[in-house]
Amino acid sequence: MNDIEIAQQTEMEPIVDVAQKVGLTEDDLELYGKYKAKVSLPLKKKTQTKGKMILVTAINPTPAGEGKSTVTIGLADAMSAIGKKTMVALREPSLGPVMGVKGGATGGGYSQVVPMEDINLHFTGDMHALTAANNTLAALIDNHIYQGNELGIDQRRVIWKRVLDINDRALRHTVIGLGGPTQGVPREDGFDITVASEMMAVLCLATDLNDLKKRIGQIVIGYNFDREPVTVDQLGVTDAITLLLKDAIKPNLVQTLEHTPALVHGGPFANIAHGCNSIIATRTSMELADYTLTEAGFGADLGAEKFLDIVCSRLGKTPDAIVIVATVRALKMNGGVAKDNLNEENVEAVQKGYVNLQRHIRNMKRYGVPVVVAVNKFATDTDAELNQVIDLCKADNADAYISDGWAKGSKGVIDLAHAVVDACDQESDFKPLYQPEDSIEQKIETLVTKFYGGSKVEYSPKAKRQIKQFAKLGWDKMPVCMAKTQYSFSDNAKLLGAPTDFTVHIREFVPKLGAQFIVALTGNVLTMPGLPKVPAANGMHVDENGKISGLY
Incomplete structure (x- = not known):
């Protein structure tokens, strides 16, 4: 059976019953039907001391698949199965990958969150609310310029863009008015x-x-004719934009196939944004459960680094353990095997491609947090290949365990669950990768040379001008959110494995004062992806009763 068929055959528990497992009552919920709800904030109950937090990340993604969400969900179910009060906090899917090529974000096989069709499509309307809030601000900016432009906004220097929750390359560059x-x-x-x-x-x-x-009030929407930044507060519409998000800010409660409570809330991409679910969802989970599993998007060079260097200081909590997900198939691809040949046993390619996982292990250990490797098992993996990964990790003083949650649910992840619980009890000494007082160049060069494995950074003339401007404005003390390809440590998607001595090219910076970070656009990374030649949408169907098929 495929993922949607497994999900549709599962008998879900009423969300009110799922909520009771972590002490929530119906008064704490705003119901969206029988199986999903928003959690009312602040929580009415007195909450416990914050529980422990596990960050799940992965090696660089490949077309072979890694299954980070599948492992996260399976691990949460396994920890529940061994008697640990556990919740999982995940990002919401975007219609871009759902309708495009990557697929949804609800896990797979027997390790999923449900109702998967709802979560992958409109869910509780958060994406639509964010799109509306963003575009309302865009309309108000252009109306202000049209109606006399009291703030003297230079229409050539408006940096606030419109948005759409679907990949649409035709809208990357437009002319309006x-x-x-x-x-x-x-x-x-x-x-x-x-x-x-x-x-x-x-x-x-x-x-x-x-x-x-x-934060909305602090957003810089552009610059005036004196090249001074203009904010939403100056435009006078902060409250109007905020009220459009008053419900979207509340985390969404759903369940796994094995009825573990799951908060699914917020969904920034990790290659062009910071890639982590909401702080509110993660904090809520830690207040309700003894163990919270959360994941960061794409590989550990993107989502995990941003979680550790951007999110943790705002969250007020660092991970008690980090889980790195890898697959035999992806390691073979990093070892030079073509996608069409991945089903053939190739222990030598596993060993060659291991350098990618090895660098991620080293990078995560740099933060001073216990690290566990989860080898997400595929049906075509052989014992020799799986054992090779375990042995290679052991040689690097990293504990590694097979995760078979796709095929077996929690039963296939029990050993990993025990290892993660043990890791959470180990001592940790968290150290961020860089300090706030470091300059923008120092932060980026630390990332490139000490984390990615590169040798130097090149800045475009525009980027060099922006660095000087941002320093004068005091923006250089914010963390840097790198926007780069997810497929490689470098800014070149074709450099697989663990490349060295490469140059990262910074073409432009985008100040995000509401988010309190600076985005560095590298290489040719795009903030509006495109659809593939044959989108996943082509294989989707809905029958006369509204039953969906072809949604993965």
């Missing part, structure tokens, strides 16, 4: 995908509604 004097002021514009927007970032980094409002 055409058609005559009553149609607005013509200017260049463009669209990002919703999950790459600063509106998504501020929702995920806000600690409550007041903090969300403060």
